Amino acid sequence: MIVGEQKPIPEIMKTIEPYKKLLILGCGTCVKTCFAGGEDEVATLASALRLACKQQDKEIQIQEVTVERQCENEFIKEAANAVKENEAVLSLACGAGVQAIVRLFPKSPVLPGINTTFIGIQESHGVFIEECQGCGNCGLATFGGICPVTRCSKKLLNGPCGGSKDGKCEVSKDIDCAWQLIIDRLKTLGQLDNLKKYIPPKNWRTSISGGPRKLIREDHII
Amino acid sequence: MSQSISKLHQILSTGEFAVTSECGPPRGANKNVILKKAELLKGKVHAVNVTDNQTAIVRMSSISACIHLLNTGLEPVMQMVVRDRNRIALQSDILGAYSHGIRNILCLSGDHQTFGSQPDALNVFDIDSMNLIRTVKDMRDEGKDMSGFALDDPPRMFIGAAANPFADPFDYRVIRLGKKINAGADFIQTQCIYNIDRFKAWMHMAQEEGLTEKVYILGGVTPLKSAAMAKYMKNKVAGMDVPDALIQRMSSVPKEKASEEGINICIETIQQLREIKGVHGVHIMAIEWEEKVAEIVRGAGLIK
Known part of the structure; x- marks a missing residue:
């Protein structure tokens, strides 16, 4: 999923400052799962903002709507009336969701209410961890299914640096050394020989380095 | 490589016990440092x-400090990390370095930027240290850059790499050494050796794999200034293995004698290293303590 985290209230208060009628638009997919932008978070944030505005004698009307997915026009359209009735949209979707709203409603100011952090999973309840950078050229087969591009702090492809200690990364004791994980896993799979191979420089053209990406599926173009 | 590429190469190829040291460039443009x-x-x-x-931490660039050293008649080993430059900049700087007479390079990953004074910086890590080794080798032996372009006057560098026998996973460390040699490393400088037993175990594994015949290994040493430094190295410096016995030895002498004891330990370590088959030299990293290198070299009977 795409993991996000709600922005601090003072920062949100600053961005909504010019508006008296605000729509908080939630998204019922990824950001709901990571407790950042689903229906519950929309309600909580709306209450918090109403209270904060009251304390500052700021007049505001807040409408709350959550759509199934903010990155798909089909769902966004359900919120079309609400968008038009308000002066601005505070979107609790990921950056893609925010920009999908922007594309559909060119005249409405759209403000981000969350920081999109990464593509990841929920490791344990309430703990989210990054697993993928969307590099566009997946090498997981070589690395026993553990991504060094994402999970090694130095993106090393040819083995661990000298900073791997007791399974932890030199950057922080809270970070597992991806290479320790890869080696352990390849040992289990009996594929340790994978690691003797020289991995040539990565082709980053498929990543964001190659410029903003576009995927064209001819078979789906109508 | 029949002809020697550098003085260091020549020393090592004739079987002399090589001695290298380190010079950290200043945090400023003062070349007098x-x-x-x-x-x-x-x-x-x-x-x-x-x-x-x-x-x-931002300092004068390695390449320019190397040039200052060359001008004094000293032979530099240019360290190059892949943290800050992409493949285009790395190759360009290798060409520039060679044009100035730099003949040795040590290819490294580099400390993560979060350790430094500007942790907000974006890192690069376009290629890793293994790829850098191969790149320098291909430039030298094939005369080509990474795109396959034939270079006009290709740089011929004596290629070094680092090895840390004390990092985990231990049994992978020798595989990684083998990979570095296959990628093109001519010499290896190791992380500071305080745990000589673990170093010996690593050397033994390397020898069994036939690696010590393929590469020159220089054991790294850093003299300890105090018991506090020993503890700091043990607890705070990534990839360092300082046995408790050594910390005790540093603590057992009066404070004013501690640095002397540190030098003694360093000299003893060098003497032990000389006895290990496959060790071709020593790399003395006297961090901001360069004035002690002469004493260590003399004490260990290295260069007359």
């Missing part, structure tokens, strides 16, 4: 490593 360190090291060592923004 380099010249002063050069003065302390001249005639004491065969070559001097010049660090590349070590611990991710």
Whole structure:
């Protein structure tokens, strides 16, 4: 999923400052799962903002709507009336969701209410961890299914640096050394020989380095 | 490589026990800092490593500090990390370095930028240290850059790499050494050795794999200044293995004698290293303590 985290209230208060009628638009997919932008978070944030505005004698009307997915026009359209009735949209979707709203409603100011952090999973309840950078050229087969591009702090492809200690990364004791994980896993799979191979420089053209990406599926173009 | 590429290469290929040291460039543009360190090291060592923004702190560039050393007649080993430059910049700087007469390079990953003074920086890591080794080798042996373009006057560098026998996973460390040799490493400088038993175990594994025949290994040593430094190295410095016995030994002498004891330990370590088959030299990293290198070299009976 795409993991996000709600922005601090003072920062949100600053961005909504010019508006008296605000729509908080939630998204019922990824950001709901990571407790950042689903229906519950929309309600909580709306209450918090109403209270904060009251304390500052700021007049505001807040409408709350959550759509199934903010990155798909089909769902966004359900919120079309609400968008038009308000002066601005505070979107609790990921950056893609925010920009999908922007594309559909060119005249409405759209403000981000969350920081999109990464593509990841929920490791344990309430703990989210990054697993993928969307590099566009997946090498997981070589690395026993553990991504060094994402999970090694130095993106090393040819083995661990000298900073791997007791399974932890030199950057922080809270970070597992991806290479320790890869080696352990390849040992289990009996594929340790994978690691003797020289991995040539990565082709980053498929990543964001190659410029903003576009995927064209001819078979789906109508 | 029938002809020697550098003085360091020549020393190692003739079987002489090589001695290298280190020079950290200043946090400023004052070249006199380099010249002063050069003065302390001249005639004491065969070559001097010049660090590349070590611990991710902005310093005078390795390449320019190397040039200052060359001008004093010292042979530099240019350290190059892949943290700050992409493949285009790395190759370009290798060409530039060679054009100035730099003949040794040490290919490294580099300390993560979060350790340094500017942790907000974006890192690069376009290629890894293994790829850098191969790149320098291909430039030298094939005469080509990474795109396959035939270079006009290809740089011929004596290629070094680092190895840390003390990092985990231990049994992978020798595989990684083998990979570095296959990628093109001619010499290896190791992380500081305090745990000589673990170093011996690593060397033994390397020997069994036939690796010590394929590469020159220089054991790394860093003299301890105090018991506090020993503890700091053990607990705070990534990839360091300082046995408790050593910390106790440093603590057991009066404070004013601690640095002397540190030098003694360093000299003893060098003497032990000389006895290990497959060790071709020593790399003395006297961090901001260059004035002690001469004493260590003399004490260990290295260069007359």
